[in-house]
Amino acid sequence: xxxxxxxxxxxxxxxxxxxxxxxxxxxxxxxxxxxxxxxxxxxxxxxxxxxxxxxxxxxxxxxxxxxxxxxxxxxxxxxxxxxxxxxxxxxxxxxxxxxxxxxxxxxxxxxxxxxxxxxxxxxxxxxxxxxxxxxxxxxxxxxxxxxxxxxxxxxxxxxxxxxxxxxxxxxxxxxxxxxxxxxxxxxxxxxxxxxxxxxxxxxxxxxxxxxxxxxxxxxxxxxxxxxxxxxxxxxxxxxxxxxxxxxxxxxxxxxxxxxxxxxxxxxxxxxxxx
Amino acid sequence: xxxxxxxxxxxxxxxxxxxxxxxxxxxxxxxxxxxxxxxxxxxxxxxxxxxxxxxxxxxxxxxxxxxxxxxxxxxxxxxxxxxxxxxxxxxxxxxxxxxxxxxxxxxxxxxxxxxxxxxxxxxxxxxxxxxxxxxxxxxxxxxxxxxxxxxxxxxxxxxxxxxxxxxxxxxxxxxxxxxxxxxxxxxxxxxxxxxxxxxxxxxxxxxxxxxxxxxxxxxxxxxxxxxxxxx
Numbered sequence: 001x002x003x004x005x006x007x008x009x010x011x012x013x014x015x016x017x018x019x020x021x022x023x024x025x026x027x028x029x030x031x032x033x034x035x036x037x038x039x040x041x042x043x044x045x046x047x048x049x050x051x052x053x054x055x056x057x058x059x060x061x062x063x064x065x066x067x068x069x070x071x072x073x074x075x076x077x078x079x080x081x082x083x084x085x086x087x088x089x090x091x092x093x094x095x096x097x098x099x100x101x102x103x104x105x106x107x108x109x110x111x112x113x114x115x116x117x118x119x120x121x122x123x124x125x126x127x128x129x130x131x132x133x134x135x136x137x138x139x140x141x142x143x144x145x146x147x148x149x150x151x152x153x154x155x156x157x158x159x160x161x162x163x164x165x166x167x168x169x170x171x172x173x174x175x176x177x178x179x180x181x182x183x184x185x186x187x188x189x190x191x192x193x194x195x196x197x198x199x200x201x202x203x204x205x206x207x208x209x210x211x212x213x214x215x216x217x218x219x220x221x222x223x224x225x226x227x228x229x230x231x232x233x234x235x236x237x238x239x240x241x242x243x244x245x246x247x248x249x250x251x252x253x254x255x256x257x258x259x260x261x262x263x264x265x266x267x268x269x270x271x272x273x274x
Numbered sequence: 275x276x277x278x279x280x281x282x283x284x285x286x287x288x289x290x291x292x293x294x295x296x297x298x299x300x301x302x303x304x305x306x307x308x309x310x311x312x313x314x315x316x317x318x319x320x321x322x323x324x325x326x327x328x329x330x331x332x333x334x335x336x337x338x339x340x341x342x343x344x345x346x347x348x349x350x351x352x353x354x355x356x357x358x359x360x361x362x363x364x365x366x367x368x369x370x371x372x373x374x375x376x377x378x379x380x381x382x383x384x385x386x387x388x389x390x391x392x393x394x395x396x397x398x399x400x401x402x403x404x405x406x407x408x409x410x411x412x413x414x415x416x417x418x419x420x421x422x423x424x425x426x427x428x429x430x431x432x433x434x435x436x437x438x439x440x441x442x443x444x445x446x447x448x449x450x451x452x453x454x455x456x457x458x459x460x461x462x463x464x465x466x467x468x469x470x471x472x473x474x475x476x477x478x479x480x481x482x483x484x485x486x487x488x489x490x491x492x493x494x495x496x497x498x499x500x501x502x503x504x505x
Binding site for chain 1: 398399401402403404416417419420421437
């Protein structure tokens with residue numbers, strides 16, 4: 001069976017595309033799948049930083065497309081996760097350095113010649129050339145939004161643009177949802193968001209301070225067993241694999257456990273600080 | 275609600291063109307006053323546009339044509355792109371003024387006849403950045419999200435939540451209406467009148483409502499109340 005390619009996109013910047021690409025890629029690799037994460041944000045490369053692979057970048061995506069190196073040479077193997085590879089973006093070139101046809105060919109090669117089970121493309125913010133590059137070659141789109149009006153508006157725009165590009169069934173990931181704030185009615189709940197966007201919900205990632213720590217040290221949070229967001233990423237990975245797993249916060253029990261875990265984690269942290 | 279009384283002058287949009295259509299029967303003075311009247315109502319979005327003057331079978335003298343040209347250019351800042359005329363006398367007068375003449379194609383005529391009852395049904399959610407423009411009525415089976423826009427020369431009906439912008443009667447038809455199952459738009463526009471949403475909005479959005487022009491303002495009523503009022 002040939003592999004599957006996903007583009008991770010949002011329109012708005014700063015909603016967590018890169019974090020989700022790196023963690024979802026890691027979680028899928030932990031399922032013994034061969035996964036390639038592709039940084040399509042040419043000129044603003046940072047997927048390598050978030051994954052802790054910055055010092056291993058020798059060749060990049062633009063050099064592969066220009067034929068300056070072989071595809072295999074540019075792929076960076078992750079130090080911890082077996083089967084996880086990164087294809088970094090170029091930092092010195094611009095998004096116009098490649099075109100959608102070239103990108104499509106490249107993703108095709110990753111799936112067929114390199115036999116990746118999953119190819120995750122981290123899309124740049126915006127709806128211009130970089131976006132068009134990133135979505136070409138993707139079999140499916142994962143839309144990332146946070147529970148904020150502006151992010152939802154941009155996600156809606158992206159869904160429309162994907163339709164125009166004949167990609168019809170994008171899946172939604174809601175990032176940084178705070179159950180506490182939803183309970184206080186200070187934040188939109190997932191139902192409010194789905195009501196507007198009207199697409200299938202693939203998963204909800206809770207607000208988690210530890211993510212900031214993990215991205216800063218370049219170690220995907222999925223490796224941290226105590227993190228509630230890591231659990232969410234693992235569940236999303238299982239859903240991509242075709243399993244039926246409840247959505248975060250959907251069952252009372254799960255919400256309770258997550259909250260207890262958080263309380264416990266917070267307690268420990270406070271003690272350490274003292 | 276879809277019927278318009280045919281006046282001396284009709285203003286219609288097809289694609290990128292705006293047509294001013296003169297009736298065959300009305301007197302020239304009626305045409306003058308009706309033209310001013312109708313353009314007054316829609317001048318905000320017509321200004322600067324090149325229009326097509328459709329004289330149908332009417333015979334217009336050089337003097338009459340010049341009068342119309344003056345009204346259009348001086349009063350409303352409208353340019354005559356071309357004139358459609360069936361009568362040879364009118365054509366000659368038009369050429370004397372220096373306007374371009376075109377003979378209406380049968381297809382365009384058919385379109386003009388069908389326009390009032392023409393309706394497009396769109397079965398999809400209109401998302402941010404998407405815009406539907408149609409010369410006729412527009413029915414959306416789905417939501418219109420914030421940032422999405424609907425434009426129609428006739429009515430706009432949304433079988434879903436209208437949260438974006440809807441503009442009915444873009445060519446100045448005051449009898450146009452906007453109807454939605456959930457009417458909580460950012461803006462409503464009917465003909466030349468704009469109404470924005472209240473800054474705080476907390477009404478339930480599943481009561482079917484209709485927006486229409488009453489006494490020069492856009493008013494919103496529940497759909498069944500509005501219909502009872504009419505019957």
